Amino acid sequence: VFSDKQNKKMDTMAEWSLDDQSRAINLSKFIHEDNFQQEELGQDISNDASLISFPIFVKDRSSAQRKLLGTFCASRDAKRNRPFTQVDLDLLHNLTSQVSIAIENAELYAKIIAANEQLKEAIRLKDELVSMVAHDFRSPLTSIQAFSELLQDRVADEGIKKYLAIINRQSKHLASLAADTLTMSRLESGNFPLDFKIFRMNELVVSLMEARSTDTNIDLKFEIPEEDIEISGDSRRVYEVIDNLVGNAIKYSPDGAFIRVNINKINDGVQVSIADKGMGIASSDLPRLFQKFSRLDSARQRQIAGTGLGLYICRAFIEAHGGRIWVESDVGKGSTFHFILPVQKKLSNEKKH
Ligand SMILES: Nc1ncnc2c1ncn2[C@@H]1O[C@H](COP(=O)(O)OP(=O)(O)O)[C@@H](O)[C@H]1O
Ligand SMILES: [Mg+2]
Structure with missing residues (x-):
């Protein structure tokens, strides 16, 4: 349970430094209202007799170090008849580690979702490019093929005939490469309707x-x-x-x-x-x-x-x-x-x- 006020107090008490990204998280969203007394927590700490605070560290993916995200605080005001016990401490300690794991996982999950979206977009652009290039290859190659065939019949020189045959064969190979690439790209984008x-x-x-x-x-x-x-x-x-x-x-x-x-x-x-x-x-x-x-x-x-x-x-x-x-x-x-x-x-x- 956090409040800016508590965070600041903890900050000075424990000499933890909270970086710019630290923020207050209100656990009331996660804890059932019967177990959560909002008015006692995070409001005014002047009446608090005991106050404990656990740092919440999460792994920083870029630096691979653990960064302090905030503190997990619990306070007990003077009206209460007992201070925190070891059981309370253990419970809060466990809770804190669960909270950091949950936050780490949530951050990781959000990153994966974002990366997945980027990947999908990149694949879509690649498919678009491949089909555009493969498609635009076809008509010039058809001309090269047709004219090299035509010329082979018109020239007498055997040497030139041979070169023309090579041009013809290679352009056929390129055309089939373009056609296969176009088919593959369409198959992969699911854009290949069959005519049954x-x-x-x-x-x-x-x-x-x-x-x-x-x-x-x-x-x-x-x-x-x-x-x-x-x-x-x-x-x-x-x-x-x-x-x-x-x-x-x-x-x-x-x-x-x-x-x-x-x-x-x-x-x-x-x-x-x-x-x-x-x-x-x-x-x-x-x-x-x-x-x-x-x-x-x-x-x-x-x-x-x-x-x-x-x-x-x-x-x-x-x-x-x-x-x-x-x-x-x-x-x-x-x-x-x-x-x-x-x-x-x-x-x-x-x-x-
Ligand atoms: N009938 C075959 N006999 C021997 N190897 C073959 C035969 N068909 C295909 N292959 C092998 O499988 C590979 C893949 O075939 P294919 O997908 O048709 O590609 P490509 O013929 O363009 O190389 C070929 O490169 C060849 O190594
Ligand atoms: Mg083949």
């Missing part, structure tokens, strides 16, 4: 097969069941996932190596498997494979270009569909990536396309 519709898995895989058919240096085989498999999901995202996994299979296998894509109807969904006979993945690397920016040494050492975002995005898309994705692999023998998408009940407001 019913689509036929078989048709989706056939269109992917056609798009990949121009790749001449791969031996890509698709195994699709006769029976139609209908899925409720965002077909563009599912396409992206399969294309990404096929892209990896090609990237991490020697030229012309065999790659197989299997589509199987299973009990309550569809399972897609992409198998390659490439470099494989060590079992110790498997846990971090689907984390963002995770690129394995095997890929780095061979200087294979990549962002380490592909599998992270694949997993986010598959999980957003209520599915799961995993991999089986043997170093040097190859890898098989699998994912399962659940077949969902047809909703009346979903239309086929």
